[in-house]
Amino acid sequence: MRLAPDSPFVEHVLAIVESIPRGRVMTYGDVAAVLGSRAARVVGQVMSHYGADMPWWRVVRSGGHPPFQHEARALTHYLTEGTPLLRRSPADAHYRVDYAAARWSPPA
């Protein structure tokens, strides 16, 4: 199924994602939490359908892993915007975002 593009939940999620600054990240759960929800999976669904036109790479999984099946494209963005990463060597294909350092919380 597909969430309606005009549903409030979708609009809110997209607004939050667009508010994440360069080089910072939030987890799917963080985004849900801002909406007073625990629906991390729903945030994932929203991004899968409507995330193409926004900085989707700034939303990561709880362990700092980039969005499912988008590791390579996400990496190029992290490198260009200087997102803190954890990797064994600069050539390592495996990596994680340094969530502790890059975490972003929207202003109250």
Added chain:
DNA sequence: ACCTTGACCACAA
């Protein structure tokens, strides 16, 4: 109202 679908999460083994 019930069932299913997920770019998820936490924790245990």
Added chain:
DNA sequence: CTTGTGGCCAAGG
């Protein structure tokens, strides 16, 4: 590190 398990919840059918 890898599974497996149970939980989460909005929305389509």
